Amino acid sequence: MTSVPMTQSSASERTSSEGPFLEVEDLTVTFPTEDGPVTAVSGLTYSVERGKTLGIVGESGSGKSVSSMAVMGLHDAKSAKISGSIRVGGTEVVGLGESRMRALRGNSMAMIFQDALAALHPFYKIGKQLEEAYLVHHSSASKRDARRKAIEMLDRVGIPQPDRRVDDYPHQFSGGMRQRAMIAMGLINDPSLLIADEPTTALDVTVQAQILDLLQDLQREFNSAVIIITHDLGVIAEMADDVLVMYAGRCVEYGTAKQILVAPEMPYTWGLLSSVPDVTASTDARLIPIPGNPPSLLRPPSGCSFHPRCLHSDKVRGDLCRTELPALLPASTGTAHLKRCHLADPVGVYQNEVLPEIAPDLVEETR
């Protein structure tokens, strides 16, 4: 397999060694709709370094895609109000002019989308779509260079006979190949930041494994910062260094993958863990769903937005859960682990109440 020569160093390279490549601070995205403003993301703060992977989890509608599209500057300025700060390789992109934004998009940051069949243009050949992505950021390159580059990238992501398949249309590819082509397109300009929005949700486990392998190999090779959005905690466990759990547009827990999945301190995270069965778990483990449905963002619940569905709010004194939004505070496992919950002793509750039900076999080990 050929490796991809770096024909042009991206603008970000200079600033790469100092601090995280992507820094999001207090990001809020609001859509004015006919029924009133919908705050899809509020007060989101996170950062990703080069070579690291951030996983974002949450139910659908929790703001995962909206926040990432804000990073890419994909929201229509007329229909979305964005506040806060997003720094990509040191450049502030909130409020950045369209032409400067365009120079970053697809170049030093790229995004791959969930439904590759819908996300690729049905009327243009795969090769043409890849070449277009390359040419727009390499104005001096010729059509021939672009085609060579496209074939090279298809080869790199493991498409067999890339010089022939480059002239296929998206519908002629299988689901897994289309997702590979999307990845090839995202990586064609060697971006320092790659956002993968549910890259494997519609795929079979075997194909998912291939795609995740590929993403990891490429990340190692290009040393890029990766954000992977998913609702599959297994994918998070295997891919992510850091994890951000979102609920109703807010970050409710943030920490390393180990902190979040082994010692979670927020009832929503517990709910996510307890509502999905596990292929290797004990068969005595219970499947405990989160009751109810995700809230409406038009009229979000007061206080902690999870309180209508929370099974532990009775352990919080008074009416706090209903009246006061908990702050995002350090958890007991370390300052890098943040959680948004009023519970006084989350570790105790998790160890004594939750774990015995959802992972009886783990209780002995951790005690």
Added chain:
Amino acid sequence: MTQDPNAEAQIEPTEVGANAAESGERQLDSDVSDAYGSHERGVDGLDFSSLADLGHTASELDPDAPAVLTVDNLKMYFPVKSSGLVRRTIGHVQAVDGISFEVPQGGSIGLVGESGCGKSTTGRLITRLYKPTGGSMMFEGHDLAKLSNREMKPLRRDVQMIFQDPYTSLNPRHTVGTIVGAPLEVHNIVPKNKVLPRVQELLEVVGLNPEHYNRYPNEFSGGQRQRIGIARALTLNPKMLVADEPVSALDVSIQAQVVNLLQDIQREFDVAFLFIAHDLAIVRHFCPEIAVMYLGKIVEIGDRETIYGRPHHPYTQALLSAVPDVKQAAIGGRRERIRLEGDVPSPINPPSGCRFRTRCQFAQEICAKVEPPLLQIGKRHKVACHFAGELGAHPATPVTTELLGVDDQGSTVPGATPTNTQLTIPGYEKTWYDLGTKQTTGV
């Protein structure tokens, strides 16, 4: 027209959730569904431990249950037509090619495999949405495969289907009451004035407010719609339900609600399930017995502990190793896995011999020549592989040669007497072929 259609579509689900919440959906008081419903008050007075007690552990196997459905050598070939002036049949999609299994009464069998391997086709054959090309499906003394559509009608009550997509499987112009009650009227089993009480009873069973019978599907969230689909399937007290990916379209937290509801229903009404899903973890939780399909064939079938703990087929092993594991977080990095290269071959021209051989790391000459039989190798375990063995312990020589009367390369040995008496029985025999001793053994 003036609004971005995308935006509208996106807001809708959360909106629906909110509406249901506001209208204070009333839930059953004693039923589990209470806590899993969708309103704010439902959680009041419920603490974690009481909800946990209502959540279910994995379903268990009843080894003595008699079979309610016996599928034997079932086949479905879809003709492929040529393009051109005269459309001739130029081949067949062998969507399901000779599968056999039994569904125990009140039990459930899971069907897993990659996209296109024939899972849904199997489900549609059993509910007779398709007429099979060959084979038999014995259900209560009738062979569903041979019945005409008219003869099938009284039996349709007993075998019902739950569909994958709760958004498209319900007619948007009919009220929930009409949808759930329709089967009663079609089959003419209760007097007109008894339809509504029955509908309300069913809505209550699936955890919906019985007063909502005159609402339309679009007033419900995805999880609630799936409940409506389940209520409809339950209307006629079926003996068997075919659930084709019943939770794949739902949000993670809602999936568990629906899985628990299905488990309740199974326990309460003693319904048998054919449970189709590509999520191996959900199947493991729901089904004590699992069949793994590849390209229209069952390659391995057995009880949960065997399939997930000691799979013997290279494909099952690869499939299981591909599932990402939450527990990996404690260790970091990715699990060792068997990489499967390439795509599933076309079911129009499946590979000769073993259909998995094009992607199998253990494939040898015999695999291309002779199709491995689905051989019973344990009390409740059958596998179709010449080199069947636990992961890392696949035998060096084919285990099937003596039974098939061939040599290690798959060529027929003159004068050999193949013993394939065991090969076609849908259920399990009392004795089986032991891989270690190469002898038939039993309990």
Added chain:
Amino acid sequence: MFAYVVKRLISGVLVVTLVSMAIFLLFWYGPSSPAQPICDRETSNRCGNKIELYEKTLGYDNPVYEEYGKYVKGVFVGRTLTIASNDYECSAPCLGVSYRTKQPVKEELVKRIPATFSVAIGGAFLYLLFGVPIGVAAARRRGSITDKALVSSFLFISSIPYYLFALLTWLYLTITFEIPLFSETGYFSPIKDGPWAWFSGLFLAWVALGIFGCTQYTRFTRGAMVEALSEDYIRTAKSKGLPTRTIVYKHGLRAALVPVVTIFGIDFGTLLAGTIFTERIFEIQGIGWWSLQAVQGRDLPVVQATALFSAVVLIISNLLVDIVYSVLDPRVRLS
């Protein structure tokens, strides 16, 4: 693809045959004899019992299949027709002789095609020229005041019946304002009468067709474009860093054109088959007006010929639409 075209042409021939049979039968078993109008005319409305003579010479006393057979034979090898006591030589492909003018139908048809085609091509050119770009512009500004005003006013115009709209255009531009340029409408041969006569004679008809069609095509294009611009692949194009122009035209319009081209193909075929109102109001001697006159005068051979003509034009344009569609959308395979 070739097999597909052949198949479509065969079914087209079948349709044409059925259409011709249907019209033949309708006249044959209609409320009055097809010979009635010609008899009335020849005898200055004192037909009376002379009708039988006319029926006999026209062959209406024979069985219907025999006469239809003669008609079909005439199309392929020509025939001699007798009306009253006169014989008319009609060479293949013979479409008969007009009962009104006694002229061979075929020659008349060929003479009128340029007029109808001129109207259709000019009108369609105008409405595409304005409709598509306005539609694209409206889609890009969807939701804005301009967009809303445009959409509602265009909706208003296209809700007016077309004949009324064309009549008003004609009234205002020629009678009320007495604009000399437009006073003489009609079809003039660009070769014989010169291009200017051709242009000014048809101009009003083009404007009427153009404005009316433009309101419709603006709405089609706008709809298709709004849909295309909300597709996932537009988001992908944007995330690649492409300039807005490329996103809108290369990715959006390319996809939006497919439904527009499909509707246009069928529309344009209908126009080519004859625009009855336009030709009647602007006094253009085209096929549409001719067929109207023929129906009024119960002139069977002409009705038959115009109906066959429109069937053939529609079949061909539908086939072309399908072929163009498969070229535009690579996912479509003709079979």
